Amino acid sequence: MRVILAAAALLLQLPAIAVTAATAASLPPALAETERRIVSVAAWGGTPADPAQARRHSITHITLHHQGEPFPAGKDPQLYLRNLQTWSRNTKHWLDIPYHYIIDLDGRIYEGRSIDYAGDTNTEYDPAGHALIEVVGNFEEVQPNQQQLDATADLMALLAMKYNVAPATIHGHKDYSAQTVCPGVNLYRYLENGYLRDQVTQRLQSSLTK
Secondary structure, eight states: OHHHHHHHHHHHHOSSOOOOOOOGGGSOHHHHHHHHTOBOHHHHTOOOOOGGGOOBOOOOEEEEEEOOSOOOTTOOHHHHHHHHHHHHHHTSOOSSOSOSEEEOTTOOEEEOSOTTBOOOOSSSSOOTTEEEEEESSOTTTSOOOHHHHHHHHHHHHHHHHHHTOOGGGEEEGGGTOTTOOTTOHHHHHHHHTSHHHHHHHHHHHHHHTO
């Protein structure tokens, strides 16, 4: 209750929402439900990363990526994740999947790399401190669907609450790197026009007033 009241007070004081970090036990019901529906690594058939090889970090930003490749309807997202994990480790020699969360065509949210460990990137920015979200598809070529947009906003709101991250710190990969167009023009549009930040703010406000 103290967490919720403190966050609500900050909401009233600041034009850019700021929230107090929440534990799983103190999450408002709507955000707790988002967390419950995340498909775990074990559930999609992945294996955990070696913590001895991990670079630990604290979340200060939320950063949006796209897959950058076509993801046709009917493609198995769990097989995709298993293949991505294998490629990440065996070809790239990374700790794990580079992203912390992956969102499929139906708006299902999958756990990727542990949020406790900094992600990886093919570009020049350092992703330490960033919660990395990948939405499947190539958004230079296709449009994100509403299920994907809703799940992205739900997940971003959850992360904002859990890690005390203001919606103003939500950006896209290309905002940190001149070497990429990620998350693609058609998904980046929802950052550029403020849609995703507004949706996150609305979810936080709604959660905190219930």
